[in-house]
Amino acid sequence: MDRLDEISLSKIATVLNKQTIVHTDSNSMWERILSNSGQSQLYYEFSRFLNPYSYNNNWKNYNRHFEEFFSAINSILKIIYSKGKNIEEFSLFIGSIIEEVRVENIFEDNIGDVIYEKCRHYDLSGFFGESSDDECIKLIKEESREDFQTLLKSLHVLNFDITYSKGGLKLIPFTEQSNQVSRNxxxxxxxxxxxxxxxxxxxxxxxxxxxxxxxxxxxxxxxxxxxxxxxxxxxxxxxxxxxxxxxxxxxxxxxxxxxxxxxxxxxxxxxxxxxxxxxxxxxxxxxxxxxxxxxxxxxxxxxxxxxxxxxxxxxxxxxxxxxxxxxxxxxxxxxxxxxxxxxxxx
Structure with missing residues (x-):
């Protein structure tokens, strides 16, 4: 059986592959994420699988290699994670992904009805504009779509969590209990x-x-x-x-x-x-x-x-x-x- 952390990495890759939480809407997106986390070399190694479009002069075409996106992103996750030995770099990479998540993408279409029933806010932007960070993260963790819940639980297994601050999502770590023994x-x-x-x-x-x-x-x-x-x-x-x-x-x-x-x-x-x-x-x-x-x-x-x-x-x-x-x-x-x-x- 695969290691527990490898299963969690695969689940994260599965969520990213669905393009519900993070939309790959340009060829620059994964270059930006990987470069911002110091992994530009991995972008150049896997770019043909990460970019949704190919170009022929001024013509934009669908890139058939993009169909291998899951395998590419799963490999990248495993390389950076390095069986738990490269947590600092892995944290930077996952943090860069989380910062790309738009809040409206983590909810189902009926979220307007949910927040109106909960607190009489008429729309999502109004709720997030007027509520505290604690109230925002509470709504996120209680009402987010299944894909985001899978992502969150997988991060928990890897000793990470997500919070909401200054208008966006942030990656935060679980604290370690012991300097001698990791909670990995x-x-x-x-x-x-x-x-x-x-x-x-x-x-x-x-x-x-x-x-x-x-x-x-x-x-x-x-x-x-x-x-x-x-x-x-x-x-x-x-x-x-x-x-x-x-x-x-x-x-x-x-x-x-x-x-x-x-x-x-x-x-x-x-x-x-x-x-x-x-x-x-x-x-x-x-x-x-x-x-x-x-x-x-x-x-x-x-x-x-x-x-x-x-x-x-x-x-x-x-x-x-x-x-x-x-x-x-x-x-x-x-x-x-x-x-x-x-x-x-x-």
């Missing part, structure tokens, strides 16, 4: 495949579900990643994954807690003769367990809900929730990678 999904996947292949499959499935817009399935995958990963560190014969979490956690005094469940129940400090009002809080253990609870409530248990006056009141799981859970799960993977460097030495 392919590197995390590589580590999991080497050490925990079944968890690697679950991680790939989580990203694929996110890319496909399956929020509940993505979050359910995250829950299984958490429980599956920590299960590898529990004692022989132990039934619960949280014993593995307890053994990996670096919280003060956690190794002396006889029953891990007592931490969340609030009884782990029972019978300890504290001389001050301060007690052991076990913050790392509680944080990881709370993420497990979140992924349970919004994922596999999302259809379970309280009932009031005969009506079930379930949580509404969104793609924003899925991204939150996926990113936090990746943070746990990074934390475990760093933790095991000391754990294995003890």
């Amino acid at each position: 999904p392919s590197l995390l996947d590589e580590w999991l495949n080497k050490n925990y292949p079944s968890i690697a499959e679950m991680y790939q499935e989580a990203i694929n579900n996110y890319s496909s817009g399956e929020s509940v399935s993505c979050i359910s995958n995250c829950r299984n990643i958490i429980t599956g990963l920590f299960s590898h560190f529990k004692d022989n014969g132990s039934k619960s994954w949280i014993r593995g979490l307890q053994k990996l956690s670096t919280d003060t005094n956690i190794e002396n807690v006889k029953v891990a469940n007592n931490i969340m129940q609030g009884s782990a400090n029972k019978n300890i003769p504290f001389e001050t009002d301060n007690e052991f809080n076990y913050p790392r253990f509680k944080l990881f367990y709370q993420l497990y609870s979140l992924t349970s409530d919004l994922g596999s248990h999302s259809t379970e809900a309280p009932k009031i006056d005969g009506v079930l009141c379930p949580e509404n799981t969104t793609m924003n929730d899925a991204l939150l859970c996926l990113r936090m799960t990746e943070d746990i993977l990074i934390w475990v990678i760093e933790r095991l460097k000391q754990y294995e030495q003890n």
Whole structure:
């Protein structure tokens, strides 16, 4: 199977090939994008596939090589990305593409009706002219056409996001948690495949579900990643994954807690003769367990809900929730990678 980032690059190329978000309406467009990002050499290498027209004196004709646009742009993306080793140049290139996107092209034709229903603006230009940047990006992320959503999710996988500022779209990065371990999904996947292949499959499935817009399935995958990963560190014969979490956690005094469940129940400090009002809080253990609870409530248990006056009141799981859970799960993977460097030495 292709690397996860390579799949995302292919999806970006597919969106660009559709010519819905970014219209290649002249032979100068991709020369401009590539030159602005310092990749003019790639333009000269692939120009015959990037230019929609050929010229014979004053006659403008359709360029049949333009039919290979997808293959060309996909190759360019892979060359610049260089398997995640060339992020700075890749960021410049994608940023140049995003700056070419006209806001009106990212919405379906009925966007006028949508914004009138939402906020009584009569047209798109009026909304963007009078609304804050936060309100604009909210509308973009909620109401943009499917192609733009695919582009956005693919960029998320590659640790980029899009925002709206000063009248246009801008590329922004997700922050890295660790200077030692990149949040690059392919590197995390590589580590999991080497050490925990079944968890690697679950991680790939989580990203694929996110890319496909399956929020509940993505979050359910995250829950299984958490429980599956920590299960590898529990004692022989132990039934619960949280014993593995307890053994990996670096919280003060956690190794002396006889029953891990007592931490969340609030009884782990029972019978300890504290001389001050301060007690052991076990913050790392509680944080990881709370993420497990979140992924349970919004994922596999999302259809379970309280009932009031005969009506079930379930949580509404969104793609924003899925991204939150996926990113936090990746943070746990990074934390475990760093933790095991000391754990294995003890």
